[in-house]
Amino acid sequence: MTVVSDPTSQSVKRPSRLFKNKMAKLASIPMILTALVVFVGGTLWTVVYSFTGSRMLPKTNWVGFDQYERLWSSDRWIISIKNLAIYGFCSMILTLVIGFTLAACLDRKIRFESAFRTIFLYPFALSFVVTGLAWQWILNPDFGLQSLVRSWGWGSFNFDPLNNPDIVIFGLLIAGIWQGSGLIMCIMLAGLRGIDEDIWKAAKVDGIGTIKTYLVVIIPMMRPVFVTALVLIASGIIKLYDLVVAQTGGGPGLSSEVPAKYVIELMFRAQNLGQGFAASTMMLCSVVVILIPWAYLEFGGRKRG
Amino acid sequence: MSKVMKALLVGTAMTAASTANAVELEVTHWWTSGGEAAAVSKFAEAWNATGNTWVDGAIAGSGGTARPIIISRILGGDPMAATQLNHGRQAEELIEAGLLLDLTDVAEAGGWADIVNPSSLLDACTLDGKIFCVPVNIHSAQWIWLSHDAYQKAGLDVPTDWYEFVETADDLQAAGTLPLAMGQQGWQQNIAFGAITLAVAGQEAWNAVNIDKNADVARGPEYTAAFEAVAAARAFAAESNVQDWNQATNMVITGTAGAQIMGDWAQGEFSVAEQVEGEDYSCLPGLGLNPVLDTGGDAFYFPVNDDPEITAAQKELAALLISPEVQVSFNLAKGSLPVRGDIDMSSANGCMQKGLGILADGGVLPSADITFSQDTQLQLEDLQAQFWAGDMTAAEAQARYADIIEAAD
Known part of the structure; x- marks a missing residue:
């Protein structure tokens, strides 16, 4: 997505520019073809056939927008969209907050930092399928958390x-955040380690409190790290499937x-x-609607500035 | 070419030649529960006895999980030699695309038109006068299974029809037994819905809705009564948290639940648990009210193959699956009814005898796999899943049901 603009290449004449770095360009041809044929081609093919009445096999019997009308009148789809919105919103905010808080705690030069880091990162090593099964058992009312707390004597404890149906999406959310926040913590921690010690010293000299320093100085400085984290979380949200x-x-x-x-x-x-x-x-459209303004702000803005 | 290469090539050619008689056929199916696995091993034994090799390709999960895998393998150019599907419209487009083997010559040689009973089964395998599948069994969904243990504990008589079950359900609940076990999956809830509507709304209304797709009848008073009965059943199953059908059947076997509405494949689970019909459990076809059964079931399809040797073996296997001995051993193990009326099933137990009697009397209906497309079926299952898990009213469910029937294909 990044555009590398080499200042020297601007002055070179046009024809030779195409043949610059010939070997590198040659080597990237397979990847360019893959991207064009598989991603762009496959996407276009899918969009075109969404206007047909294809059943088991793709056919070209055009039906206009019938499929979309049916889609938006289908309960299953509306419920799916609502669930994704709730899950996406909560997961985005909570993963960032938890990830950053854990990273900030580890950054306070605590003892056994690497041990904690490993513990927090471990869930990320599990696949969503394993995570889902493990949390299905943990949240099972007959053997899991509920029966454990009840066996401690809190007989009326209810967590199922x-x-x-009203809160099942939060059951998924717990598992998703448990799995994902460790990675975000590591990225945040790397970002925090990249902050110059002098910044902290300067803040101390100015008499700014620790929490305020994080909020007002450090977080704005970590903007690229947050962007990376957001992209990772967002892609995890839109492809949510195996966990469910x-x-x-x-x-x-x-x-x-x-x-x-x-x-x-x-x-x-x-x-x-x-x-x-x-x-x-429709899923592609929703991604594009979010992605284009964001990409415009992120990359368009930088060129101007 | 070096000597070593030559020797290797000759060796390969010889191995290829020596396996010419014994063909390995990979057969995919989704028969993985205890009773089902016992049944499929009967097929494998019979096929291995002919000197060929049965390569078992069991796919765990129900048909909903296995069917996409099977279909994408056929479409993707990696076909198995034979595969289970439910006969009906599931393979319609695969046949139209010429991906499945035409079995008409095998069927004519075996005289299938005369032996398959009811003949509607063969119609479900036929497209444009050609036969593309071998029906192997008949499954009907309209059964309720009752635990004698649960009723004895509560001091009640075992019900003999749906209405008696409804009357005793509260007493059963008071005795600490779950009246109705229900796996929380749409297709199971749809089966219960189908069985209750057939029993309560009657066959005429059922035919109008399921075969003629008449939405007015679906909005009519017969179906209102049926939906109210289903809403009552939902209350009896409110505390049932199991997912898979065989877990629900197990609740009936152990007496922790009073009853389960499930197809006759539940019979296999009772057999594996060594329960005796009439002593440990009862079965009521048509919920004891309306003795008609649908004739869904399983059939084997044979994807087209380039290798003439495999094609010949596929036809041999097709003829074997419907042969009398294999039909008897397979269906006894699976608890399903055989597809031919001319074999001796006297060793079958009471439930199967009831089913055979209904078949002989002609009380047969087409199954949902035959009357509805997969697309419509998923919508019906979704509606039931929503209805059973939530608090949707019977009237609202009926309105939505009628809308689906109106748009059904």
Whole structure:
């Protein structure tokens, strides 16, 4: 995505510019072709076929916007979108806050820092499927957390998110954050370590408190780190699928369905490719709607400045 | 070419030649529960006895998980030699695309048109006059399974029809037993819904909705009564947290639940647990009210293959699957009904005898796999999943149901 603009190449004549670094360009041809054919080509193909009535096999019987009309009148899709919005919003904020707080705590030169770092990062080494299963067991009311607390004597303790349609998405959220915040912590920690010691000294001289220094001085300086973290979290949110399949299977009822699962179920279980393509096109649209203004601000702004 | 290379090539050619008679066929299916695995091993034994090799490709999870894997393998150019699917419309487009082997010559040689009973099963395998699958069993979904243990503990008589079950459900609950075990998956809830509507709304209304797709009947008073009955059943199953159907069946086997509405494949689980029909459990086809059964079931399809040797073996396997001995041993193990009416099933237990009696009397319906596309079925299952897990009213569910029927294909 980054555009490398070499100042010397501006002065060189046009024709030779194309043949500059010939070997490097030659070597990147396979990747360029892959990107064009697989990503761009595949995306265009999907968008085009979302306007057809394809069932099990792709066919070109055009139906206009019928698939999209059906999509937006489908309960399963509306529930999926709502769930993704709740999960996305909470996961974005909580992962950042928890990740940064843990990193800041570790940065205070505590003892056994590497041990804590390893513990916090461990969940990230587990796949979403394992995470989902583990949390399914932890949140199971008959053997998990609820029965443990009850066995300690708090008999009325009630915590059963996975069987309650209203809060099941928060059961998923717990598992998602548990899995993801360790990595964000590591990225944040690396960012904090990159801050010059002199900044801290200067803040101390000026008599600014530790927390205030973090909020007002350090966090603005860590902007690139936050951008990296945001991109990582956001891509994790939009592809949320395996966690749901492993932990709840979309249930109870349809209450923990997500858009990626809608695409898979419609394409393969309902054998309705057109509907699945329409749903994935909508997912692409939502990513593009967020990505384009952001990319414009991020990269367009820098050129001007 | 070096001598070593020559020797190696000759060696390879010889191995290839020596395996010419014994063909390995990979067969995919989703029969993985205890009773089902016992049944599929009967097929494997019979096929291995012919000198060929059965390569078992069991895919864990229900049909909903396995079918996409099977279909994408066929579409992706990596076909298995044979695969289970439910006969009906699941393979329609694969046949149209010419990806499945035409079995018409095998069917004519075996006289399938005369032996398959009911004949609607063969119709479900037929497209444009050609036969593309071998039906191997008949499964019907309209059964309720009752635990004698649970009713004895509560001091009640075992119900003989759905209405008696409803009357005793509260007493059962008071005795600390869950009245109705229900796996929290849409297809299981849809089966319960189908069985209750058929019993409560009657066959005429059922036919109008399921076969003629008449949305007005789905909005009518018969279906209102049916939806209210389903809402009552939802209350009986409110505390059922199990997911898989065999876990729910296990609750009936152990007596922690009074009953389960599930297809006749539950029979296999009772057999594996060595329970005796009439002593430990009862089964009521058509929920004891309406003795008709749908005739869904499993069939084997054979993806087209370039290798003529494999094609010949595929046809041999097709003929074997429907042969009398294999039909008897397989269906006894699986608890399903055989697809041919001319074999001796006297060793079958009471539940299967009831089913055979209904088949002989002609009380057959097409299954949902035959009447609805997969797309419509998923919508119906979604509706049931939402209805059973939440607090949607019967009236609202009925309105949505009628909308789906209106748009059904």
